[in-house]
Amino acid sequence: MLPTETVMLGDPALTAGIPGEGDLTDEQIDAWLADPKNHIVLKPELPLGLKAGEAEIQGLDANPLTRAKIELGRQLYFDPRLSSDVTISCASCHNPEKGYAFDTRFGIGVGGQEGGRNTPTAYNRILSGAQFWDGRAASLEEQAKGPIANPIEMSNTHEACVACLKGIPGYVKQFDKIFDDGLTIDNVAKAIASFERVIVTGPAPWDYYQELKSFETAYAADVEDLDALKEEDPDLYAEYNRLKEAAAQHPLSESAARGGELFFSDKAGCTACHLGANFTDEKYHNLGVGMDAEKPDLGRFEVTQQDADRGAFKTPTVRNVAQTAPYMHDGSQATLEEVVEWYAQGGHPNQWLSEKIKKLELSDQDKADLVAFMKEGLTGDLPKVNAGRLLPDAEAAKEASEKALEEAGVN
Incomplete structure (x- = not known):
């Protein structure tokens, strides 16, 4: 049995990159790959807030985590050489500085091409199976391959991408050491997915608030007499x-606290879809967004061809949602205030509107409290990631990529 090590996701050591400064060197990569600890299978634990969802962790049986694989994925995630014109990386759209999403209404790809949907966030993917707004990718690995060959996003081919990477000795070394079959497009996807799985939201003020509240409820009699508690049970x-102290260091305003209680109430009904540790049911619902268009985006229907899925899109997490504007699958709502108002009005009526969407009786204060809860209460730290420390350019990589693209008829 392979050795394993338990790690806490969010630990910046997992995403810090190979130690050193500047471009990665062959010597640094050799030393990194020679260290046995970088190949130990990691058993992840989730931080406060997400921890309740550990049973929902996805993908590790087929693609175990190791430090070496995470680091390789980090390099690939920030490397624009995955795209046909070397301008677009995964991070171009899923930007760490913008909540692993982007602040444009639609995703922007090679040559400034505009996609048809808003960029979903890339954090907390370890708790998610199917990917994309319509769930067309069954796994994070499958999702990672999609943008590379998408003509609007990276506008590459899988063959040209692999040819390019094979022209970079540092990549070849890492793939050969980490994977039995070396550098393939499937292993590129496995590495990127491994990196993305360790990007999780840290504890938010609501998590600390709830932890304290739960303790005070469970030990109500004890906390009424703290002097006696100190004497009888010092631990x-x-x-x-x-x-x-933890709650005091991560304060929650009165408005945000009210908003949290309202969020979980029948009055607002938010948890009809936004539930669980990651505040999403991972299912697909028609909210009426965009359904008044002449040719509306039919979302999940395009995958399943089931009428019930017309106009249905996957429920996104609302953790750190303040960092991922604009909102909805089409980026049509610029602020959380607009989102709350949309729900309050009951969405846009259409034949396939989810039965969960109903007009809400919310006061202006209720709406403000819900926004405060999402902005203040659900925003935690994201792990620090080294976006630099990449492999240097290699002329052989460029030539191999250009040849593969020419053979594929891609300009």
């Missing part, structure tokens, strides 16, 4: 003080 007393 429990110390734990209570730890929770209070």
Whole structure:
């Protein structure tokens, strides 16, 4: 049995890159690959807030995590050489500085081409199976391959991408060491997916608030007399003080606290879809968004061809949602205030509108509280990621890519 190690996702050491400065060198890569700890299979734990969802972790049986694979995925994620004209990387659209999404209404690809949907975030993907707004990719690995060959996004071919990477010795070394079959497009996808799986949202103020509240409910009698608690159970007393200090360091405004209670209430009904540790049911719903267009985007229907899926799109997480504007699958709503108002009005009526969407009786204060909850209460830290420390340019890579694209008839 292979050795394993338990790690906490969000630990910046997992995404810090190979130690050093500037472009990666052969010597640094050799030393990294020679270290046995970088090939130990990692058993991830999730931070407070997400931890309740550990049973929902996806994809690790088929693609175990190792430090070497995560690091290789980090390099690929930020490398524009995956695209046909060396201008677009995964991070171009799923930008760490923009909540692993982007602030344009639609995704922008090679040559400034505009896609037809808003860029979904790339964090907390370890808790998600099917990917894309319409769920057309069954796994994160399948999703990672899609943009490379999409004519609007990276406008490459899988063959040309692999040919390019094979012209870069540092990549060849890593793939040969990490994967039995070396550098293939499937292994490119496995590496990128491994990196993305360790990008998770850290504990948010609501998580600390709830942890303290749960403790105070469970030990209501004890916390009424803290002097007695300190005397009779010093460990429990110390734990209570730890929770209070953590909540104090991550304060939640009164408005956000009210918004949190409202979010989980029948009055707002948000948890009809936004539930669980990652605040999503991972299902598809028609909210009426864009359904008044002459030719509306039919979303999940394009995958399943089931009438019930017309206009249905996957429920996104609302963790760190303040960082991922604009909103909805078409980026049509610029602010969270607009999103709340959309739900309050009951969406846009259409034949396939989800039964979960109903007009809400919300006051202006209710709406403001819901927005405060999402902005303040659900925003946690994202792990620090080294976006530099990549492999240097290689002329052989460019020549191999150009030849493969020419053979494929791609300009």
